[in-house]
Structures are given as C-alpha cells and as structure tokens.
Amino acid sequence: QVTLRESGPALVKPTQTLTLTCTFSGFSLSTSGMCVSWIRQPPGKALEWLALIDWDDDKYYSTSLKTRLTISKDTSKNQVVLTMTNMDPVDTATYYCARALCGYSYGLPYWYFDLWGRGTLVTVSS
C-alpha cells in the first residue's frame, strides 16, 4: 500500500523559508519511473504544480517559482524535502506531495500524479 504524508510548520512569517517533508512508503524512489512532486492549492483556488524529483535525482521546477524552490530526496529515509524561500502571504495554501509516474514522450520527460498525500495547510502571516 502506497502512502504519502506531508509534514512541516502550519504557520510561517513573511520572508521566512518554508521547509516541508514528504514521507512515503510502499514504493522506492530509486526505482526507474518513480518520482515525487509537490503541488499546492490556495484556499478556494486551483492546483498549482511546484516541483518534481525523479528516481535519477533529476529535478524540475515551476518556471514562475524556480528561483525560490529547492527539492531534494533521501532515498534511505523515503523522504522528499521541499524548501521555499522568501515566503509571502500569497503563498498561503495547502501543500500536497504526490507520487508521480514518470516517462518519456516525444523524447521529453512527462509525468502524472497517481497518488497524493492528505496535504498540509501552511499559513503565511506575521
């Protein structure tokens, strides 16, 4: 059974750095085709893709947020960590981690999110 669980602070102050951890089980991030991604959803709004790391430690970031994001993995601990710098109230959202199944199409990497964690609400406020 595959499970993913997000953990991190519920409240951060503006300008601070957010660190979120995704702890997963039921699959290995060293297996070809396995990836983990972060997606967020502001209250009442749409989903927004943030970042993805694949089994080969390749990393992909949202174009609009790439200067603020860092994704990393600890395969031995079955964890993926996302850091987001310079937090702002507009970053208030539920942050989800999701397993992604990664492949190649037209010679380019692509993925879809087959299993999601329950999400963690992060509020940015002074």
Add this chain to the structure above:
Amino acid sequence: QSALTQPASVSGSPGQSITISCTGTSSDVGSYNLVSWYQQHPGKAPKLMIYEGSKRPSGVSNRFSGSKSGNTASLTISGLQAEDEADYYCCSYAGSSTYVVFGGGTKLTVL
C-alpha cells in the same frame, strides 16, 4: 489565471452524462496526448481519474472517459451518481520548460 481553461461549473441529474472541457493551446493540450484529470471532494486530496488522455487507473469506474480534439481535452462522466459531485481539474504536459499546467477547476453539481 490558470494556463488551461475549464468551465467554472457544470451540473447534471443522476443517470445523465456530462462533459467537462479543458482548453489549452498548441503548446500543451494540442501538442501532446498527455492530459490527466483529477477529482477532488471538499477537504480531500485530489484523485487521479484519467491519465495520458484517455486511460483509466485501476479502480476508477468506466463511467469516466477522456478524449481530445485539437487544443481541447474533455472528461465525460456517464450515468451520473451523487458521489460524482466534486471539483475536477485537468492537467497537461506543456513542454520542456513549463512541464505541467493545471486548469482552473470545474465544480460538478449532481442535481
């Protein structure tokens, strides 16, 4: 503003069929058959319903189907049931720099 355009809401009666559209551009939906669809009930995490345009994951009802025409992908739900009432999001591969874009979401109401 989301990269993919979905209607804000759709509705249907039990037993009917509805279709949710997802309109992108020639840089995303139009160029790749790599659209996925997610169902999200209030307060819950999204659930994968369709991937690679028209494929259903194991366990997803065959009442859900996906298709594409030009720059528009569609999710059709046949034989509507009360439990289908949820928000639905489309997502498309968008090339080697943007990678992934989501739609703005559609609220499905079962009357």
